Amino acid sequence: MAVPIRTCAGCGRKAPRIELLRFAAVNGVLKAVPESRGRGAYTCALAPCFERALSAKSFSRALRTAVRVDPALRDLYTDADG
Numbered sequence: 001m002a003v004p005i006r007t008c009a010g011c012g013r014k015a016p017r018i019e020l021l022r023f024a025a026v027n028g029v030l031k032a033v034p035e036s037r038g039r040g041a042y043t044c045a046l047a048p049c050f051e052r053a054l055s056a057k058s059f060s061r062a063l064r065t066a067v068r069v070d071p072a073l074r075d076l077y078t079d080a081d082g
């Protein structure tokens with residue numbers, strides 16, 4: 001059974017697609033989109049990965065287009081502390 005492997009845009013970890021959050025560019029804005037046509041960007045469900053992907057502009061790089069990232073997307077993530 002082939003499980004698609006994707007790479008976290010934050011830490012670079014490779015993981016089964018189902019373990020990662022998927023994003024896509026919607027009208028130039030980064031949106032959490034489980035499935036869509038075209039390019040997706042993936043991260044682990046951990047806040048540090050989001051922060052790192054954000055600061056390194058990894059979302060724009062992964063999607064090959066400039067995207068605006070709403071910091072509220074951070075709410076999708078689990079904090080690593082605790």
Ligand SMILES: [Zn+2]
Nearest residue numbers: 008011044049
């Ligand atoms: Zn990660």
